[in-house]
Structure formats: C-alpha cells, structure tokens
Amino acid sequence: MRLSDRHVGRRSATGSSNALELRGVSKRFGALLALDDVSLTLRPGERRAVLGSNGAGKTTLFNCISGDFPPTAGEIRLYGEDITAFPPQERIRRGLRRTYQISLLFTGLSVLDNVYLACRGVLRRRFSMLRPSRSEPAFLSAVELVELAGLDEVGGVPVSELSYGQQRQLEIAMALAGAPRLLLLDEPAAGLSPTERQALVDILKNLPDHIGFVIIEHDMDVALQVSEFVTMMHNGRVFKEGKPRELESDAEVQALYLGEVDG
Amino acid sequence: MADPAANGNTDSGGSRIGRVPAGYWLAGAFLLVVPSFASNFVMYQIFGWSFILGMISLSLMFLAGYGGMFSLAQMTVAGLAGYVVAICGTSAITDISQNWPWYINIPAALLIAAIFATIVGWLAVRTEGIYTIMITLAVASAFFYFTRQNYVLFNGFSGFNGIFPPQLFGVDWRNPIAFYYLALFWAVFWYLAVLYVSRSPMGLALQGIRDNPRRMAALGFDVTLHRVAAYTFAAFPAAIGGILLTWQSAQISPGTAGIGPVIDILVIAVIGGLRHPIGPFVGAFVYVILKSFSIDILVALGMAGERFQLLIGLGFLAIVFWSPDGLLGLWAKLRDLNRRDPLIGRLVRRL
Amino acid sequence: MVRRFARAHPWWSIWIAVATLVLLYLIFAIWPPWLIALLGKKKLFLNSLFNGITLGSLYFLIASGFTLIFGLMRNVNLAHGSLYMLGGYIGYLVGDLTGYWLLAFPAAFVAVGLFGILLQYFVFRRMEGEDIRQTLVTLGISIVLADIMLWMFGGDFYNISPPSWLSGPMDTFFVTGVKRSSGELIYLKYPLVRIAILIASIVIGVGMWLALNRTRIGMLIRAGVDDRDILSASGIRIQLVFVAVFAFGAGLAGMAGVVGGTFQSIAPGEDIRFLLASLVVVIVGGMGSIPGAALGAVIIGIAEQFGSVYFPTYAVVVTFLIMVLVLAFRPRGLLGRN
Numbered sequence: 001m002r003l004s005d006r007h008v009g010r011r012s013a014t015g016s017s018n019a020l021e022l023r024g025v026s027k028r029f030g031a032l033l034a035l036d037d038v039s040l041t042l043r044p045g046e047r048r049a050v051l052g053s054n055g056a057g058k059t060t061l062f063n064c065i066s067g068d069f070p071p072t073a074g075e076i077r078l079y080g081e082d083i084t085a086f087p088p089q090e091r092i093r094r095g096l097r098r099t100y101q102i103s104l105l106f107t108g109l110s111v112l113d114n115v116y117l118a119c120r121g122v123l124r125r126r127f128s129m130l131r132p133s134r135s136e137p138a139f140l141s142a143v144e145l146v147e148l149a150g151l152d153e154v155g156g157v158p159v160s161e162l163s164y165g166q167q168r169q170l171e172i173a174m175a176l177a178g179a180p181r182l183l184l185l186d187e188p189a190a191g192l193s194p195t196e197r198q199a200l201v202d203i204l205k206n207l208p209d210h211i212g213f214v215i216i217e218h219d220m221d222v223a224l225q226v227s228e229f230v231t232m233m234h235n236g237r238v239f240k241e242g243k244p245r246e247l248e249s250d251a252e253v254q255a256l257y258l259g260e261v262d263g
Numbered sequence: 264m265a266d267p268a269a270n271g272n273t274d275s276g277g278s279r280i281g282r283v284p285a286g287y288w289l290a291g292a293f294l295l296v297v298p299s300f301a302s303n304f305v306m307y308q309i310f311g312w313s314f315i316l317g318m319i320s321l322s323l324m325f326l327a328g329y330g331g332m333f334s335l336a337q338m339t340v341a342g343l344a345g346y347v348v349a350i351c352g353t354s355a356i357t358d359i360s361q362n363w364p365w366y367i368n369i370p371a372a373l374l375i376a377a378i379f380a381t382i383v384g385w386l387a388v389r390t391e392g393i394y395t396i397m398i399t400l401a402v403a404s405a406f407f408y409f410t411r412q413n414y415v416l417f418n419g420f421s422g423f424n425g426i427f428p429p430q431l432f433g434v435d436w437r438n439p440i441a442f443y444y445l446a447l448f449w450a451v452f453w454y455l456a457v458l459y460v461s462r463s464p465m466g467l468a469l470q471g472i473r474d475n476p477r478r479m480a481a482l483g484f485d486v487t488l489h490r491v492a493a494y495t496f497a498a499f500p501a502a503i504g505g506i507l508l509t510w511q512s513a514q515i516s517p518g519t520a521g522i523g524p525v526i527d528i529l530v531i532a533v534i535g536g537l538r539h540p541i542g543p544f545v546g547a548f549v550y551v552i553l554k555s556f557s558i559d560i561l562v563a564l565g566m567a568g569e570r571f572q573l574l575i576g577l578g579f580l581a582i583v584f585w586s587p588d589g590l591l592g593l594w595a596k597l598r599d600l601n602r603r604d605p606l607i608g609r610l611v612r613r614l
Numbered sequence: 615m616v617r618r619f620a621r622a623h624p625w626w627s628i629w630i631a632v633a634t635l636v637l638l639y640l641i642f643a644i645w646p647p648w649l650i651a652l653l654g655k656k657k658l659f660l661n662s663l664f665n666g667i668t669l670g671s672l673y674f675l676i677a678s679g680f681t682l683i684f685g686l687m688r689n690v691n692l693a694h695g696s697l698y699m700l701g702g703y704i705g706y707l708v709g710d711l712t713g714y715w716l717l718a719f720p721a722a723f724v725a726v727g728l729f730g731i732l733l734q735y736f737v738f739r740r741m742e743g744e745d746i747r748q749t750l751v752t753l754g755i756s757i758v759l760a761d762i763m764l765w766m767f768g769g770d771f772y773n774i775s776p777p778s779w780l781s782g783p784m785d786t787f788f789v790t791g792v793k794r795s796s797g798e799l800i801y802l803k804y805p806l807v808r809i810a811i812l813i814a815s816i817v818i819g820v821g822m823w824l825a826l827n828r829t830r831i832g833m834l835i836r837a838g839v840d841d842r843d844i845l846s847a848s849g850i851r852i853q854l855v856f857v858a859v860f861a862f863g864a865g866l867a868g869m870a871g872v873v874g875g876t877f878q879s880i881a882p883g884e885d886i887r888f889l890l891a892s893l894v895v896v897i898v899g900g901m902g903s904i905p906g907a908a909l910g911a912v913i914i915g916i917a918e919q920f921g922s923v924y925f926p927t928y929a930v931v932v933t934f935l936i937m938v939l940v941l942a943f944r945p946r947g948l949l950g951r952n
Contacts, residue, residue, distance in 0.1 A: 088481045089482075089485075092483045104478040104481075108474050113467055117467055117468060117479070128464045132464065174482075331746075386941045389941070393688055393746070397896070397897060398897060401934065402934075404890050405934030405937075409934075412931065522886050529750075573765070576755075577758060579750075579754040580755070583751050584751070
C-alpha cells in the first residue's frame, strides 16, 4: 500500500541541496574515538545502507545525525541547513526520523496510541485535553500507518503484549509519522522471522520516492535489496563506498564482513 | 481492565453509553439510592468522606498512574483550597475571614490551589522521577509547619472552624442528603473527567512520558511542560476535594494537611490501584471503612482497638508486595483466573 | 582544586571569601555597640552558631546514611526516620540497663544495622530496580514501625542522659564580651557533650570519606553511585555491597538516634521530624553525595538555630525556603551532579 498525500505531503522544493551532508564528523567518548572524520552525502530520496562490524561506529553515527549525542567535531547539514547544534525535536520538525535498535516504545499504551503520539508530536495543540475525533488528521494518519505496518489487527493491544517482530514494525510505523523526508533505520530486521523480513523489505521498497533513508543492517540480503548505495564502515571510519553490486563482489569487503559474521 | 472507554481510539464514538459494563450501571444506581435507606452517619462520614478522599487521591492517581509522578503534595493542594475558602469566606474566626460571597471565594480557592500546584510541579519535575516523592513530601511538610506557625493568615495551630457551605438554590448543603449528592456529583464528575482526559493528546502524551520520556522528546513533545501542566490539571480535583472536606468537617487546621493525611492519600491511591481512576475511590472506601470500624475489627482479631495505623500499614505493605496494581489488580487477577483456557491454562484475550 | 574553583566561578569565590571573613570577624572580634544593637548579644549569636553546627552534625549522621543508600540503590528510604527512632529507644534501654552511655552507641549501631540487613535481604532484594515500589515499601515499614514503637514505648519522652564526665559546660576560647567593671574578657561556656558529639561526627564523616575514596570497596561504591552497571560488571557480588551499605546506613541512623536522645529526646513523631530533616539536607546538599550531606547538614542546622533565635515564628519555614531556592537554581543540590 502507498502512503496517501495527507501525511507525506511534500515540503516545498529544497533546490539542489543534498538531503544529508556530513563533513568531517567525529565523536569521542573519553579515550575512545567512536567516529573518525566521517563524511557522507545523500541526495534527496536516496536509500543508503551502512554496513560494518559491531563497534564500527554505525549507531554512533545515527546518534550524531539524530542529535541524541552531538558530535565532537564536524558539521551536519540537513537539506542544506546546518543542524549540528540542534536538539532532537528540532531535527524531527525538519523531517528527520529514526528507529532504535533497542525498543523505545510506550509499553503501557496501545499500538494505535503509540503511532498517534508520533503523529501528534509535530503538530500544534499538543496540550489539548479534548479527545481526538475520528476525523482528526493525526488520527487518520495513525490508522493508515498502522495498516501500512500490517498491525491493524493489534491496533488496540498494549505494546507490552506485542511480539518482538511486531514491535519492530511499530517502530517503522512511528518513524513514518508526520511528513518524514529522511529516515534513519537502526537494524530494523534484527530478530525478525523470514516472512517478517520480506514484509519489511516490501514496506521499505514501497515508500514514496521522496523519502530517503539510511539503514544499518546486518542482514546483507535486506540491506542490499532496499538500498541504491552502500557505505562500508570500519573502526569509526568510512572504509568503502559503492553500488551494492560492486561491494558484493569486492574481496576486501567480503573478507571484512564475512569474517565478522562468522566470528 | 474494566474501562469502558480505554480501548483505544479505534472504537471511540458510536454507542459509547451502550458499552458501559453492567456493573457500572448497578454501582451508579446503588449510589443514587443510598440516601433512601442509609443513616446520616453512613451518608456523611462513610460515603461523603470516601468521595472526598477519593477525589484527592484521584489527583495523585492522575499524576502517578498516567505521569509516573508520585506527588505527596496533593493533600496540601486540597488543604490550601480549604484554607482559602475559610479565609475569603465565612468562618468563626471573624478577625481573619473576609466574608466574601461563594462566587468569589470558591473560584479564588481553585485559582490559588492551581497556581500553587503549578509551582510545586515546576520544582518537582526538574529532577527525575524518584526525587519527586522527596521534594513533594518536603513541600507538604513546609506547608504544614507554615500554617501551624502563621497566625496572621492561617490562624496557626487551631486553624478555622465554623465554615459552612453556602445556602444555594434554597438548599442547605450541610444537610446530609444534600451534601451526599454534592460530594457524589463532584466525585463522578472528576472520575469521568480524568477518564476523558486520559485519552486526549494531553493524557496520552503524559502516559508516553511515563513510559519513555526520551522518546517523547524525540517525537517533538516538551516533556517538562507536559509534566507541569499535569500538576496544574490535577490541582482541580484536589482543590474541590479540599473545599468539600472543609465543609464536611466545618473546620480546617494544619492537621488537615499534616504529614499523616498527606501520606494517607498516597496509601489510599496505592491500595485502590493506580492504573484506573476508579482505584482511588475503591481505596478511599476501604480506608474509610477501616478507619471507622477499625476498633471493632481489631478487637475481633483480639488486638487493642487503637492499632489502626498498624492495620493500615500492614495492609499497605501486603498490597505493595503482592499486588502492585492495588485492589483493582487483585480483582483483575481473579477475573483472569476464570477466563483461562482450561486446556492450555493460558489467558484467553478478547481482542 | 581551590584554584580551579576560583577560576571557574570568580564571583562565587569572592562572595564565599567575603562571607568567610565576615563570619570570622563575628566569631573572634569583640563586638562594638552598634553590632550588638543590630544583632543582639554576641553570646546569643555564638550559641546559636555552635548549636547550629552541632545540630548539623546530628543531621549529618542521619543524612549521610540516607544519601549513601539513595545514591547506590536509588532507594528513597522513607523508613530512615524510623530507624533513627528505633536506635534511640534501643540506646535508651541499653544505657538504662547497663548504666554505660557509651555502650548505647555500638548497641544501637549493631541492632539497627542488623535490622537493615534483614530489610535489604528479605524485602528490597526482591524488588531490585523498582525504585517506586521500594520507596512505597519503606513508607509502609515506617507506618508499621511507628505504630509498634508507640505500642511498646507509649507516648512518653525518653531522655538518654550522658555520663557525668561529659555533662556540664566547658570553657572555650571564644570571647563573648568584656566585663564592664574590670575590663576582663568573658569566655563562652559550652556543653561538653555537644562538643564531643561534634568531634565524633567529624571523625565519622572523615572516616567515611576516606573509606569511600581510599579503599577498593569504597571506590567501587562511588563508581556504583555514578553508574550502577559498573558494579555488576566488576565481578564483585553486588548484593553483598548493597547489604553492607544498607546495614551501615541504617546503623548510622540508629547511632544518630542515641545522639538525638542525648541532645533532645525520643518521642513519637521524632521519626518524621528527622526523616524530613534528612530529606531537606540531602536535597540541599546534593543527592548521593557525602560531602553534600555534610554541607547541607551544617547549612540546615545553622539555619534552624538562627531561625529559632532571630525569627522564632518562621524558624521551620526558613529551612524549607532554603530548600526551595536550591531546587529552583540547582535542582540536583549544591554538590549534586548536574
């Protein structure tokens, strides 16, 4: 199913600027240099996979982009705007979304309520004490996103009672709330069954063209199916970049990646 | 949980009334006809007091159950509202009381209570969850000591007496039957209001903040402001409860919002259950029954009659140990036992 | 460290320096008439100051255990005041039976510490990580303990009397004034037992600081206060550390009960009073910090004493006002981590 225009309504054209541009981004935790001079450029609507072993700095990269931890050096631009020093919610308002590896859902609320909150977050009247009507745009978007994620059967169930795979699907539904332009997907396929993985690939492939994403994924199959371009990271640095095909046949990448997976 | 309206947005609208479980209708009908057979003591001291304590605990339940904020200052908010009514309205302390009409002193009481609660909330939410108990307990005791020491405004140790509800619409609201219906009305009103708000953006956001403040901030919500707003909202049921409490006992003194009553409100909410707005009323009813008949209960158990605190303390501990969701949780567990599938022994859920 | 602080907060340093000088002047100078007109007799001032400091030392004994337990286990021990009172009653009984005041201290420490071990082992260990539930349990325990103690000891005041060699006043070298007739200096007399207790608290405080900063287990506990995952990762048996810290904090509260029973008296309601005092001290000083507890205890002790002398009506309110101000500007307390 396609997303309707209501909640993915295009922002005004952003000219020729890149969707995301990282210049010399570094992140240091004490003595540990988790990110070392990373530069990265994404065109609007581009789908990029970031691969690499554990500790290669992938999740740190996401934390810097989403604003969870600011980088120690470098510059991050979102659609031409310098967002390096912005708090997370300001980045959200500019169309950036992320999912988390560990589940950060509202466990006491229902699936629909989770998505509804995600839809409301970017709108006005967040302090309203009036119950939402069934025709409220945020509510309609929430219903639609829940369907899109294939969760419509469990819409009223508290999140604490969902299966792991369903929670991952919910993460994606929440990330799609409220006109996103760029998604950061942190291992969305981890822990999913083969069927659920295929459903995930379908959801990602069917996203509207103007929504780009960066995906961290251990499952090469998923990562290469949904992405147009691949960045390989190692020890906090960008190690190699290229089309999925090129990297698949690259001996160095194979050695590094397969070595990690086997070990 | 037996919540007629908490099943999610999916089924809002339509025949909301038709889906209220029969138990609620029965309880409502029973409460309406209580005055036809109950004595004045039962109406005034048992039911009236339960409704009032229930309302004040409800304001704590709203903060703690939905927002994860265990504020011990809710009885203080109630006490402050009672004091404002005594100071601005009429009491036996004619030197201080201003004799203003009810349509000034009651709104003034609500307003001042709301402002006070907002300030307390602002102080308390600047730190993380667990500090809330400490800070609000300290604020509550500051209020207690202040009212006890201040004679200019709060008349110190003895406080105010002779505070009566106004004669409105030709009804003497001190009359047990009238007061019963007045307290019942406000209890039901706030019960429904909290239930309603829990499904609004404000209420949902509060529950989201309870579950995961970091994620809520990442979604674009202002976590601190939502928490403070919750304190402001919760001030109103507490303040109404405080005014009714003042009328019910015709007096207010520092002891009304002393450390004991402040802690009792938490005990009531926890015993009843923090998951649903009916919990505080269940807890209040149990508390009032125990308090009114503890002598008989204790003597029947072969103990000295004055050990009420021991009884309530042990009951509280038992609840915290075995049923963190209070009596409501126990009830839900019992009900679930009956719904278990006899073959696989697992819970059969109605989706 | 001083230099670093001075460089980081120049204005604060100046204020602290000025306040220290003024305080030193007020303590050591012979007061000119205008100062006496302004503040009253110097003896009154010195007495309130010293009473404040000694009261602060009592608060420190209670609050340091409270803050340690809170810092390490995130357990707001609302039964801490009850442990204090329990210690007071035990100390009274032991002192009364044996006739040795000094014996009351180890007795209260051991008995209340054991009670703490039982609590940690049978209650809190079962709800590891559930902050709110643990706190509610301590609240329930305090209600139950208060009523049991009321049952056993009744509503009377119990006073633990210090031995004869500690009772009575002691001459100090602080000048309170000049005799008008002879021009002789008058020196302040101060109760010996209060000074003894002040010294004992300082020794305990310094001992705790050394234990926390110089021993392996102490450093582990401090690391655990900062980041609790470190403890479990260090391979040490975390439950043992928890039990030890809880027992030590409870024992300190029990010992403080003996001190409180000597200073003042033990009676129903004192548990809440000292629970509140520890809450305020810890909120002001900084949660989980021992130096913070010391600073907060002295500030609150002095504020209470000066309040009761100079603004008797609002003495209690002054301390809460300090708390509100600290909360408004430094939500984590004066020495708390921000």
